[in-house]
Structure formats: C-alpha cells, structure tokens
Amino acid sequence: MTPPPSASPLAALTGRLIVSCQAPPGDPMRHSDTLVRMARSAQAGGAAAVRVNEPEVVAATVAAVDVPVIGLWKDGDTGVYITPSVRHALALVDAGAAIVAADATGRPRPDGSTFADLVAAVHAAGAHVMADVATLDEGREAAAQGADLVSTTLSGYAPGSPRQTLPDLRLVTDLAGAVDVPVVAEGRVATPEQAAAALAAGASSVVVGTAITAPTALTRLFVAGLAS
Incomplete structure (x- = not known):
C-alpha cells in the first residue's frame, strides 16, 4: 500500500466545519465564478476547508482561498458517480485538490478499478483521500484500503443504508x-x-x-412551508 502524504491538511480539519460549495446541473449558482465566491465566503465565515466539484472549479478555488480544497468529480447520477475512476481522481489532484473525495461503497466502478487503486494513485500523486461511504462495513473497508478520512456522505443515498431526514449520527458513532x-x-x-x-x-x-450554500433548495423549503 502506498503511504499517504503528510497529515498537515488533515490536522487543520479537526473539530472544524467544512463547507460544500456546489450547485446541481441547471441551477443558476452553477458557475465557476459564483462557486469560487461561495468558497471565499465560507472561508471568511471560518470554514476550515471547502468541498468542490469538478477540476475547473477546484483549480479556480485553490487559487482563491487559503484553506484546503477537497475535490470531487461527479460524473453521471447513478451508481458510482462521485470521482468514479482513477482518471477522475488524478485530474482533481492535478487541479490542486489537497484531498480527493470518492465513492467508497461496494458498488462496481465504471473503469473496473478498485477503491484501493484510486487511493494508491492519489497518494502517489501527493494528495489525501476522503472515502464517501453509506455503511459501517464500507467505512471499515475503505480505511483498510488506505483512506485518510471516512465520511458518511452516502448514508441514505446508497443501497444498504437507511433513508432518513436527519444526519446519520449512529453511523458516525459506529465508524468512530x-x-x-x-x-x-x-x-x-x-x-x-x-x-x-x-x-x-x-x-x-x-x-x-x-443549509449554507443552496439558495434555490432553501427557497423551495420556504415556498413549500407557506403552501402547506
């Protein structure tokens, strides 16, 4: 197993907030300059890091903020689509991501690689890996394969995890x-x-x-509340 790079960006995250600065396809906020300004606002508010989608936005954000950038690349909308291949992961490292977030569920990856392959490639390129998981077993396996952090990102969204409206704190405790x-x-x-x-x-x-960076979704909540 390729050893991970130094832990310096990870130490800065302990006990801190990471803000996900993303917008879905078709949303008016989905523009590189807008997303970079969102990241700058998150840093100004005290965020320890930002989580950003796609290499172009990662590169622009790295140039604009002084906190670690967690890069991911959503390609598609079914199955494994969060940084689904080694190619996607290395493109994020090339764009400047200090940490690469990737789906670490047990589902097959479109390029036939394993999560361990992705971890080894990212470590060799000098960055860290955040494993996005849905279950305790997936988190254990991701850590065993070299992930530097394990995140509950996919709980409630991937098979084998409970659908719920609140954060999956039980999974947090179990993983910890x-x-x-x-x-x-x-x-x-x-x-x-x-x-x-x-x-x-x-x-x-x-x-x-x-809750911080999605005005369209938040507006819909208020509109629905007034209509009920």
Missing part, C-alpha cells in the same frame, strides 16, 4: 469506534445544533452544504 482515521459527518446537517451533535457523536469534522 471502528476505524483509526478521522470520521467526517456529512449529509442532511441542517443546523448548528446538528453539527455540534455530530462532533459529540464522534465526528472529527462536519460537512455542511445545502
């Missing part, structure tokens, strides 16, 4: 007791209280996206 790498709470964290609860449950850091 089962792996020797930092556990990141991500998914449906909607309030500062929920973020604090995630740290109390064993998370090393917390990712918040929609």
Whole structure:
C-alpha cells in the first residue's frame, strides 16, 4: 500500500466545519465564478476547508482561498458517480485538490478499478483521500484500503443504508469506534445544533452544504412551508 502524504491538511480539519460549495446541473449558482465566491465566503465565515466539484472549479478555488480544497468529480447520477475512476481522481489532484473525495461503497466502478487503486494513485500523486461511504462495513473497508478520512456522505443515498431526514449520527458513532482515521459527518446537517451533535457523536469534522450554500433548495423549503 502506498503511504499517504503528510497529515498537515488533515490536522487543520479537526473539530472544524467544512463547507460544500456546489450547485446541481441547471441551477443558476452553477458557475465557476459564483462557486469560487461561495468558497471565499465560507472561508471568511471560518470554514476550515471547502468541498468542490469538478477540476475547473477546484483549480479556480485553490487559487482563491487559503484553506484546503477537497475535490470531487461527479460524473453521471447513478451508481458510482462521485470521482468514479482513477482518471477522475488524478485530474482533481492535478487541479490542486489537497484531498480527493470518492465513492467508497461496494458498488462496481465504471473503469473496473478498485477503491484501493484510486487511493494508491492519489497518494502517489501527493494528495489525501476522503472515502464517501453509506455503511459501517464500507467505512471499515475503505480505511483498510488506505483512506485518510471516512465520511458518511452516502448514508441514505446508497443501497444498504437507511433513508432518513436527519444526519446519520449512529453511523458516525459506529465508524468512530471502528476505524483509526478521522470520521467526517456529512449529509442532511441542517443546523448548528446538528453539527455540534455530530462532533459529540464522534465526528472529527462536519460537512455542511445545502443549509449554507443552496439558495434555490432553501427557497423551495420556504415556498413549500407557506403552501402547506
């Protein structure tokens, strides 16, 4: 197994907030300059890192902020589509990502590689890997394959995980007791209280996206509330 690079960007995340600065296809916010400004605003507010989609946006964000950039590349919308191949992962490293986030579920990867292949390639290129998982077993396996962090990103969205409207704090606690790498709470964290609860449950850091950076989705919530 290729050893990971130095842990310097990981130490900066302990006990801190990571802000996911993304927008879905077709959303008015999905523009590189807008997303970079979003990342700069997150840094100004105290975020320890930002999570950014696609190499172009990663490169622009790296040039604009002084916090670690966690890069991912969503390619498609079914199966393994979060950084689905070694090629995607290395493109993110080339763009400047300090940490590459990738699907680490047990589902087959489109290029026939394994998650361990992706980890080895990213480590050899000098970056770290965040494993996006849905279950405890996936988190254990990802850590065993060399992931530097394990995140609950896919809980509730991938097969084998419970559908729920709240953060999966049980998975956070279970992972924290089962792996020797930092556990990141991500998914449906909607309030500062929920973020604090995630740290109390064993998370090393917390990712918040929609509740901070998605005005279209938040507007829809208010519109639906007024219509009910």
